[in-house]
Amino acid sequence: MNIPVTTLNNGVEMPMLGLGVYAPSHNSEVQQAVEWALEAGCRLIDTASAYGNERQVADALQATNLPRNEVFITTKVWNDDQGYDRTLRAFERSLERLRIDVVDLYLIHWPVQEHRRDTWKALEKIYADGRARAIGVSNYYQAHLDELFEQANVTPAVNQFEFSPYCYLPDVLDYCRQKNIKPEGYAPLVRGEKQNDPRLVAIAEKYGKSTYQLLVRWSLQHDVITIPKSVKKERIQANFDVLDFEISEEDMATMNTFYDNTRVAPDPRDIP
Numbered sequence: 001m002n003i004p005v006t007t008l009n010n011g012v013e014m015p016m017l018g019l020g021v022y023a024p025s026h027n028s029e030v031q032q033a034v035e036w037a038l039e040a041g042c043r044l045i046d047t048a049s050a051y052g053n054e055r056q057v058a059d060a061l062q063a064t065n066l067p068r069n070e071v072f073i074t075t076k077v078w079n080d081d082q083g084y085d086r087t088l089r090a091f092e093r094s095l096e097r098l099r100i101d102v103v104d105l106y107l108i109h110w111p112v113q114e115h116r117r118d119t120w121k122a123l124e125k126i127y128a129d130g131r132a133r134a135i136g137v138s139n140y141y142q143a144h145l146d147e148l149f150e151q152a153n154v155t156p157a158v159n160q161f162e163f164s165p166y167c168y169l170p171d172v173l174d175y176c177r178q179k180n181i182k183p184e185g186y187a188p189l190v191r192g193e194k195q196n197d198p199r200l201v202a203i204a205e206k207y208g209k210s211t212y213q214l215l216v217r218w219s220l221q222h223d224v225i226t227i228p229k230s231v232k233k234e235r236i237q238a239n240f241d242v243l244d245f246e247i248s249e250e251d252m253a254t255m256n257t258f259y260d261n262t263r264v265a266p267d268p269r270d271i272p
């Protein structure tokens, strides 16, 4: 399977489709899930220190024996670890758990108001030292990005935020593109909440795909990196089996109208 790759603003290549591993109640299944995903051709794993499973990701990478440079690993600094020195220390702990020397992408998980400026300085230091191939942010909307630009020496390569037809904010996408930041969407499947939406079902049926596959494809056709999560083999395979069909312009436009602000995580607009 040839998963499309995008080139970030610093020339680093990143797969457009990967595996999310936020699995709070079943971290013991994460190693196996990552192995299945890598077998299915996945080359992007999205973890975070807050998920408590960086070690499981490392175990999977070791078990599959793929060359380190073939798998793109993202991890993130959690809110409690923000601030300059704390972030540097949290980063070292993440790398120790992941058993790697350099991470592919390091993100600020949430824009914690009192610390995010210093946290970004720490990420710039990590990047300058060559310990992360790219750095970025998550859950940043325009106001957070504008504040970051006041001080930043490095433009974030990626902004990861919630993205599905039900949480589709074209302004956020456009702003990222204008600033040369690659958008990455999380919770593309809305954690299954919309699987039976009859409008979604009707479109999925036309293409002979599940509503889950339709949602993954919709993100990709918006040119947004996407990281659906599953710990089940058949579902992982299905979520990656989305490269053999194309949603028509008309159906994309219809899906774009499904916005109802359904979210699995807090709305960044509520973070000052």
Ligand SMILES: NC(=O)c1ccc[n+]([C@@H]2O[C@H](COP(=O)([O-])OP(=O)(O)OC[C@H]3O[C@@H](n4cnc5c(N)ncnc54)[C@H](OP(=O)(O)O)[C@@H]3O)[C@@H](O)[C@H]2O)c1
Pocket (backbone or CB within 6 Å): 019, 020, 021, 022, 023, 046, 047, 109, 138, 139, 160, 161, 185, 186, 187, 188, 189, 190, 191, 192, 212, 213, 227, 228, 229, 230, 231, 232, 235, 236, 238, 239, 264, 265
């Ligand atoms: N930056 C952030 O603040 C942030 C926030 C949230 C998420 N994320 C990242 O984004 C990733 C994805 O988001 P998410 O995990 O919140 O939600 P999601 O990917 O939208 O949905 C995952 C849920 O859908 C189920 N599922 C997956 N594929 C399915 C299929 N083909 N058929 C039926 N059910 C299916 C999974 O269950 P099973 O596992 O049982 O299959 C799981 O309950 C996370 O894992 C994490 O890496 C980042």
